Amino acid sequence: MIEVLKxxxxxxxxxxxxxxxxxxxxxxxxxxxxxxxxxxxxVLGNNVNDxxxxxxxxxxxxxxxxxxxxxLSGANLNALMNAEHVKLNSIxxxxxxxxxxxxxxxxxxxxxxxxxxGLLTEYVMKSRSMCPNITSNLRLxxxxxxxxxxxxxxxxxxxxxxxxxxxxxxxxxxxxxxxxEFKMLSxxxxxxxxxxKFSISKDSNRMGIRLKEPFPNQLKSIITSxxxxxxxxxxxxxxxxxxxxxxxVTGGYPRVLQVSENAINxxxxxxxxxxxxxxxxxx
Amino acid sequence: MDYNLTYHHFSERSxxxxxxxxxxxxxxxxxxxxxxxxxxYYAKEIVQVKTAYNSLLITYNRTIDNINDExxxxxxxxxxxxxxxKASHKLWRIPVCYADEFxxxxxxxxTKNKISKSEIIRLHSExxxxxxxxxxxxxxxxxxxxxxxxxxxRKRRPKFNIEKGAVAIGEMQTGIYPNASPAGWNxxxxxxxxxFNVNAQVSCFAKPGDCIQFFPITLNDYHTISRDVSSRVxxxxxxxxxx
Numbered sequence: 236m237i238e239v240l241k242x243x244x245x246x247x248x249x250x251x252x253x254x255x256x257x258x259x260x261x262x263x264x265x266x267x268x269x270x271x272x273x274x275x276x277x278v279l280g281n282n283v284n285d286x287x288x289x290x291x292x293x294x295x296x297x298x299x300x301x302x303x304x305x306x307l308s309g310a311n312l313n314a315l316m317n318a319e320h321v322k323l324n325s326i327x328x329x330x331x332x333x334x335x336x337x338x339x340x341x342x343x344x345x346x347x348x349x350x351x352x353g354l355l356t357e358y359v360m361k362s363r364s365m366c367p368n369i370t371s372n373l374r375l376x377x378x379x380x381x382x383x384x385x386x387x388x389x390x391x392x393x394x395x396x397x398x399x400x401x402x403x404x405x406x407x408x409x410x411x412x413x414x415x416e417f418k419m420l421s422x423x424x425x426x427x428x429x430x431x432k433f434s435i436s437k438d439s440n441r442m443g444i445r446l447k448e449p450f451p452n453q454l455k456s457i458i459t460s461x462x463x464x465x466x467x468x469x470x471x472x473x474x475x476x477x478x479x480x481x482x483x484v485t486g487g488y489p490r491v492l493q494v495s496e497n498a499i500n501x502x503x504x505x506x507x508x509x510x511x512x513x514x515x516x517x518x
Numbered sequence: 519m520d521y522n523l524t525y526h527h528f529s530e531r532s533x534x535x536x537x538x539x540x541x542x543x544x545x546x547x548x549x550x551x552x553x554x555x556x557x558x559y560y561a562k563e564i565v566q567v568k569t570a571y572n573s574l575l576i577t578y579n580r581t582i583d584n585i586n587d588e589x590x591x592x593x594x595x596x597x598x599x600x601x602x603x604k605a606s607h608k609l610w611r612i613p614v615c616y617a618d619e620f621x622x623x624x625x626x627x628x629t630k631n632k633i634s635k636s637e638i639i640r641l642h643s644e645x646x647x648x649x650x651x652x653x654x655x656x657x658x659x660x661x662x663x664x665x666x667x668x669x670x671x672r673k674r675r676p677k678f679n680i681e682k683g684a685v686a687i688g689e690m691q692t693g694i695y696p697n698a699s700p701a702g703w704n705x706x707x708x709x710x711x712x713x714f715n716v717n718a719q720v721s722c723f724a725k726p727g728d729c730i731q732f733f734p735i736t737l738n739d740y741h742t743i744s745r746d747v748s749s750r751v752x753x754x755x756x757x758x759x760x761x
Contacts, residue, residue: 254564254566254579255564255566257568258566258652259652259657259714260653260655260656260657260658260722261656261721262656359717360721368655368656368696368697368714368716369656369716412527412528412529414528415526415528415534415536457539458539458540458570458571459570459571459653459660460570460571460572460573461534461568461569461573461574461575463528463529463532463575463577465529483653483654483655484568484653484654485570485651485653485654493529495529496529496530496531518527518530
């Protein structure tokens with residue numbers, strides 16, 4: 236068991252989400268940066284769909300009530316196991332009563348904590364991903380206890396690690412495809428989407444990333460249609476919204492672009508204020 | 519009838535199919551036929567087929583290698599859809615309490631649309647509505663078939679929180695909020711039923727193509743049904759109908 240001594244800014248349990256439930260309006264959910272979540276699991280030899288802890292911008296303080304091994308991937312929050320620095324993307328042995336805490340964010344936005352065997356929290360509609368209207372808890376709170384299985388194998392601990400790719404966190408060019416309503420924009424507007432620099436609004440969360448720069452347009456709403464994580468909607472008031480993992484399954488705003496899967500993961504690692512640009516990919 | 523469909527490579531793993539931009543029951547039936555054929559065709563593969571008013575989105579559990587081959591395969595399934603038997607759907611009878619304590623916006627609609635409250639209730643519970651699809655929230659049914667006299671614009675500013683079960687009108691649509699939620703639609707009543715239940719075998723009883731009819735109940739009935747629903751003895755009425 237892991238006890239939450241102090242909650243971080245926004246900690247949620249995530250696996251790869253609820254694929255196949257969208258017909259009844261259930262959001263896909265799942266780790267915002269699935270590449271980082273899978274890496275954290277793979278380092279431990281877990282299943283890639285095992286539940287991990289998604290930590291956003293500032294981390295919690297966690298007390299382990301049993302031995303296990305863990306790994307951290309994604310953003311660097313300068314984690315400490317007791318007083319010792321924790322290396323990213325490597326196997327860390329944990330003893331009963333060890334305390335994991337986090338420091339200042341040095342790159343990225345979301346860190347992933349994987350535990351050997353996965354986090355064994357409530358399993359609802361084939362997933363442990365926390366989501367409004369689906370799971371009873373929406374984020375970690377002080378005092379919560381997360382069920383895990385004890386694991387004793389000190390030998391598993393290792394100094395080897397998966398190489399950090401800093402370009403992943405720094406590259407501000409994001410690959411996009413033309414969305415279903417892209418052609419409704421004028422040629423000038425189409426070009427502007429690729430030539431202009433945008434920045435991430437602080438009004439962004441697991442449902443969507445809003446861009447600060449207004450994008451004036453006269454597009455009409457569409458008859459409510461289907462959207463996916465990565466769909467970029469353009470509202471009549473000129474706001475560009477990149478839908479993320481907890482987004483609704485349908486929407487009525489024109490879908491001007493679709494972000495590639497790799498770019499969705501990388502966008503999840505951008506804090507508010509970050510500059511981004513879109514690069515068109517023809518598929 | 520055959521519609522002129524367009525295909526759009528939506529994401530690495532998804533293809534969007536578009537029907538003409540109209541809200542129409544024949545289009546819905548065509549979409550559902552196509553969906554059914556695709557689900558049979560892809561039975562051995564993990565795919566998800568989602569639908570809305572005039573679109574269908576197929577998502578594979580793999581990256582699409584050759585989009586032209588994939589679209590050709592889809593088109594074959596569209597053209598073979600007539601082999602299917604006539605589809606059957608369910609008609610669900612849904613109790614709704616239109617009492618003042620639930621009907622937060624009924625006075626406003628009554629004044630602006632110049633209809634008495636009792637007439638609003640009569641017009642709202644008379645038609646047989648069609649479930650076009652489920653979206654917005656888990657278990658939120660998009661219903662078509664609202665009487666024109668009840669059309670009413672969405673709120674300019676959504677209400678922060680409305681109750682679970684709220685029955686509301688937004689433009690030419692009506693629907694039920696399966697859970698407490700911020701809401702842009704105008705609330706005229708409340709249903710004591712559960713429209714979404716994560717723990718049930720079937721989380722959402724209605725499917726696209728099904729029909730819904732509302733019947734007015736008193737506040738007393740409302741409380742009785744609420745109790746029966748929570749003790750799981752309430753029997754939701756339905757009958758099978760054919761297109």
